[in-house]
Amino acid sequence: MASPTKPPVAVVCIGMAGSGKTTFMQRINSHLHTLAVESPTTHTPPYVLNLDPAVRSVPFESNIDIRDSVNYKEVMKQYNLGPNGGILTSLNLFSTKIDQIMAILEKRCLPSATPTPTTTSSSSQPAETTSRPQHILIDTPGQIEVFVWSASGSILLSSLASSFPTVLAYVIDTPRTTANTSTFMSNMLYAVSILYKIKLPMILVFNKTDVKDESEAVEWMRDFESFQAALRKEEEDQMAGQEGSGYMNSLLNSMSLVLEEFYNHLSVVGVSSMTGNGVDDFFAAVEEKREEFERDYRPEMEKRVREAEKQKQEIRDREVQRMMKDMGADEAEDEASGMVDPDDEGEEAEEIDGDGDSGLNERYRQALRGQGNDGIGRVADHIMRSQR
Numbered sequence: 001m002a003s004p005t006k007p008p009v010a011v012v013c014i015g016m017a018g019s020g021k022t023t024f025m026q027r028i029n030s031h032l033h034t035l036a037v038e039s040p041t042t043h044t045p046p047y048v049l050n051l052d053p054a055v056r057s058v059p060f061e062s063n064i065d066i067r068d069s070v071n072y073k074e075v076m077k078q079y080n081l082g083p084n085g086g087i088l089t090s091l092n093l094f095s096t097k098i099d100q101i102m103a104i105l106e107k108r109c110l111p112s113a114t115p116t117p118t119t120t121s122s123s124s125q126p127a128e129t130t131s132r133p134q135h136i137l138i139d140t141p142g143q144i145e146v147f148v149w150s151a152s153g154s155i156l157l158s159s160l161a162s163s164f165p166t167v168l169a170y171v172i173d174t175p176r177t178t179a180n181t182s183t184f185m186s187n188m189l190y191a192v193s194i195l196y197k198i199k200l201p202m203i204l205v206f207n208k209t210d211v212k213d214e215s216e217a218v219e220w221m222r223d224f225e226s227f228q229a230a231l232r233k234e235e236e237d238q239m240a241g242q243e244g245s246g247y248m249n250s251l252l253n254s255m256s257l258v259l260e261e262f263y264n265h266l267s268v269v270g271v272s273s274m275t276g277n278g279v280d281d282f283f284a285a286v287e288e289k290r291e292e293f294e295r296d297y298r299p300e301m302e303k304r305v306r307e308a309e310k311q312k313q314e315i316r317d318r319e320v321q322r323m324m325k326d327m328g329a330d331e332a333e334d335e336a337s338g339m340v341d342p343d344d345e346g347e348e349a350e351e352i353d354g355d356g357d358s359g360l361n362e363r364y365r366q367a368l369r370g371q372g373n374d375g376i377g378r379v380a381d382h383i384m385r386s387q388r
């Protein structure tokens, strides 16, 4: 179980529309609240964020709600956008406030090692340092691609992960996903793409187990033979000799082999958000993934940040060099073509001599290095962010 001395773990709920993310969020939220009431010395209520701007009502109380900062309907109207464009733009607008959001999160959720002299003019702070949240729960828009594949989604996630151990809970509609092998495989491929895009530890949450339990899905993941058997059965059920089925099945066959490695990296739990079954298993998996984050993901993330910094520096140096080359281009071209004006030679020698040219070079270099956040710096920052 989580300890009050550790930083809280951020659980980001993602999943296809209708998979039950919001119901799942409601369930784990109320589970943590119940624990906090039953044993207040060891458990605390979570800190909750809603990042779905389009949701009409949320069945749980959020500490930070994107709808308080951005009016999704107004965004659609003003920018003449459809529903997906509206969600994306709302997320973009929200992510421009990421520094403020992170400041609030860190203030509320991180154990204050040094009693921070508060610069903000917040109201009197209650003496509840011991009841810092052990979990940060985040609900995301149903249009999963809008969150996962957008720049704002990666800014939000990378900022979160730089301050807190962060875990993805990929919620799956079990009855629908295990209806046949191709739906199952499509969902797994989607999960793989998210895992490799976001590069954070992931838990597969097979939801709605009150309707159909997760055992079949888990068996398909853990036992290659059983997936093949299911495939064969489907093939037999299809009309004999129907065109296309052979190709599909052999593709699914190969896919299941390829995905074996991916499955090994995942924690899998079955949950019913309706009945609350499996929620304890889910939190056990969260703790497992928290350790994995600290052990494997954090060093990897720090390495990526260092590489991005190096890349940023290289871009700046390249720009300086290019600029210096541009400035000396005329002379260089003349020299290359052998057309040096003999009358110029003396003057050139004077300019290049002494600290004239090298001093100028150095001054340009320093000026560009000092640019920090504008011009080249801003481009580099953008590249750095988008590659993290």
Ligand SMILES: Nc1nc2c(ncn2[C@@H]2O[C@H](COP(=O)(O)OP(=O)(O)OP(=O)(O)O)[C@@H](O)[C@H]2O)c(=O)[nH]1
Residues within 6 Å of the ligand: 015, 016, 017, 018, 019, 020, 021, 022, 023, 024, 141, 142, 143, 207, 208, 209, 210, 211, 271, 272, 273, 274, 275
């Ligand atoms: N039987 C059953 N139904 C569930 C469970 N979890 C969610 N549902 C139902 O599934 C439907 C979708 O649930 P939501 O929580 O709205 O799903 P969502 O993923 O947040 O949907 P979007 O907001 O569209 O992204 C609702 O009718 C829920 O009542 C579950 O564990 N069991």
